[in-house]
Amino acid sequence: MEVNATYVLPSDKCVHYTCEEINGQYVTKETKTTCPPYHPEDCETGTETTDANGCCKSCKIRNICEVKSKQTVIEVNGCTSVQSVNLTFCGGQCGSSSMYSAAANMMMHQCECCQEATTSQKQVQLSCADGSKVQHSYTMVETCSCNKAECVGGTTSKPQRRRRR
Numbered sequence: 001m002e003v004n005a006t007y008v009l010p011s012d013k014c015v016h017y018t019c020e021e022i023n024g025q026y027v028t029k030e031t032k033t034t035c036p037p038y039h040p041e042d043c044e045t046g047t048e049t050t051d052a053n054g055c056c057k058s059c060k061i062r063n064i065c066e067v068k069s070k071q072t073v074i075e076v077n078g079c080t081s082v083q084s085v086n087l088t089f090c091g092g093q094c095g096s097s098s099m100y101s102a103a104a105n106m107m108m109h110q111c112e113c114c115q116e117a118t119t120s121q122k123q124v125q126l127s128c129a130d131g132s133k134v135q136h137s138y139t140m141v142e143t144c145s146c147n148k149a150e151c152v153g154g155t156t157s158k159p160q161r162r163r164r165r
Helices: none
Strands: 006-009 012-022 025-032 064-072 079-081 085-093 096-101 106-127 133-149
Touching: 064 133, 079 133, 085 106
Parallel strands: 085 133
Antiparallel strands: 006 012, 012 025, 064 085, 079 106, 096 106, 106 133
């Protein structure tokens, strides 16, 4: 291997070996590329790609917005449900992006939220400390979908232009 030449093993394209000369000594420098997490089961079919080096895989994450549930005791004004209730909610991933637009000379943000699409009302009986019983209405999520939302939060400032002199 020649000085400053790089060798990549065909079996592991994420490791590069470079021959360097340091104070008359020849040493091999090993450089490992760390890839971001990749979960093929979360990918939209047909969007899987590998970077130019053949090391890291990526894909377009598919929208995984679905109804989830958890057992919860409902408490309102000191009154609680006798039994836990199967409370449904939306959870998962939806698309979002932040990309520079030359036309607008700014970052353009697109966001989507995993939100309820259809709901229904359910009734549960609550028991109060004084022994009385109260009917309480709560919302059950039936279906969820990804909906456009306003992106808020951190923004980056525009780079300052330098004046020519």
